[in-house]
Each structure stands twice: as C-alpha cells, then as structure tokens.
Amino acid sequence: MIANNYIQCDGTVGHNDRHGVCILDKFCCKGFSVRNLCPDGGICCYGTPDCALDSSTNAIKQSYNPCPLIIPRQQWRARQPNQLIASIPPAEHVFVHHTDDGNTCQSLESCGVRLRSLQSYHQFNKDWPDIAWNFIIGGNGQVYEGVGWNRQGFHTLNWNHNSIGVAFVGNFNDEKPTEKKLPVQDNICMTI
Structure with a gap:
C-alpha cells in the first residue's frame, strides 16, 4: 500500500x-x-x-474528462450514406490522416461547408458510400462525426474492416497541425 x-x-x-x-x-x-x-x-x-x-x-x-465533444453529422448537415455501411467490431488500429486539400476551417459553419464538400467528393467522385473517415478534426480543434463509431470507413485500403480513421482538415505535408488539434487526436485515440 x-x-x-x-x-x-x-x-x-x-x-x-x-x-x-x-x-x-x-x-x-x-x-x-x-x-x-x-x-x-x-x-x-x-x-x-x-x-x-x-x-x-x-x-x-x-474530475478530468479526456473525451472530446463530437459534433454529430446532423449538426454539420451531412447527407445520408449512398448505401449501407458495414459495422465493424471494436477497432484494433487507428489511422491518422489529413484531408490533403489545402483548405482548413475555423468554425462550425466553415467546417460544415468543408466536410460537405469532402463528402460530395468521396460519394460522387470516388463512388464511396460516405465521407472516408470516422472522425474529422477541424482547424479550431473541434471533432466532427464522420461515419462514426463501429462503422467501416474508407480511409486505408485493406485496413478499414478493423480500424478507425481520424483526419485533420487541411494539408500537413509541409507544416504541422496546430497545437489545438493534437491533444484532441490523442484523446480520441485514448477513447478507442
């Protein structure tokens, strides 16, 4: 003791x-x-x-809650998936991505516009059922629900069936995500 x-x-x-x-x-x-x-x-x-x-x-x-507030799909006005999305068991892996489009967002309104644009690209250009990731982190550090928990995303070929995909809005090949975003990613990963 x-x-x-x-x-x-x-x-x-x-x-x-x-x-x-x-x-x-x-x-x-x-x-x-x-x-x-x-x-x-x-x-x-x-x-x-x-x-x-x-x-x-x-x-x-x-006294400390590490789980971030997650903005639900309805709040950023996501469309419904084009087809049924497979359920997955509890995730064994977490993949962290960036949206790779060079654009970021700083508010619910601007992030909603970005996410709907990304969702349209994935559904209509890639022919995927929905936005690729399970969760997306905006430029303000806010977490947005993509396909959500226990649903198969479309983010990492051959790994989607047992993983969660988290994406930062923007392109981070040459610069790091802001300090606001990094603790959120850690807390999502810890929650899983």
Whole structure:
C-alpha cells in the first residue's frame, strides 16, 4: 500500500524509479496506463490518479474528462450514406490522416461547408458510400462525426474492416497541425 490508499502495481517500476499505482479505470490516469498488473482487473497508472469513489452513490467520479465533444453529422448537415455501411467490431488500429486539400476551417459553419464538400467528393467522385473517415478534426480543434463509431470507413485500403480513421482538415505535408488539434487526436485515440 502506498499514499492515498492506492496499491502499488505488481513488480513494476516506471522510468525515474516511479512506481505505478492500481486504479479502476484508464480514464482516471493522467499519464499512461498498463493492463494486467493489478489484482481484480485494475489498471496500473504511471502518472497521477484522477478519480475518487463517490461514497453516496458508490460510483467513480472523474474530475478530468479526456473525451472530446463530437459534433454529430446532423449538426454539420451531412447527407445520408449512398448505401449501407458495414459495422465493424471494436477497432484494433487507428489511422491518422489529413484531408490533403489545402483548405482548413475555423468554425462550425466553415467546417460544415468543408466536410460537405469532402463528402460530395468521396460519394460522387470516388463512388464511396460516405465521407472516408470516422472522425474529422477541424482547424479550431473541434471533432466532427464522420461515419462514426463501429462503422467501416474508407480511409486505408485493406485496413478499414478493423480500424478507425481520424483526419485533420487541411494539408500537413509541409507544416504541422496546430497545437489545438493534437491533444484532441490523442484523446480520441485514448477513447478507442
């Protein structure tokens, strides 16, 4: 047992001789977490645990929510898919792309215009059922629903059946995405 009633993870010492502690949920760890090192299916957290047990409801309360707000398709006025889109099991891989068109967006209105344009290109020029990606990150760091969770995207040949595709709006061959966008990508990937 170590400080704050946390149990030390079995046989682990992180970098800088930092010991991991057992917590109940990976989203309660500000740092990185590892499975299979704690009794009762807990998660080993190398970082700062960020949850507490609410004694009145016996539920875990988290002070930090890593999951970003996702703008639904209806809000950016997406068209319906041209055909039925296959369901996929929980994703094994995440592929990060850029829309590769040189245009970006900074608001719900301008991102809606960009996404509808990309959706039209994918549906009418590529003959795909819908926009290619599961999620798209606008220039303002906002996340937009593409085909969404548990639906097969059209982003990475031969990998779409077991992966999620996330795209940054714009072309980033010569420049990096803004600082607003990068934490959002990490949080989407952590959610998966």
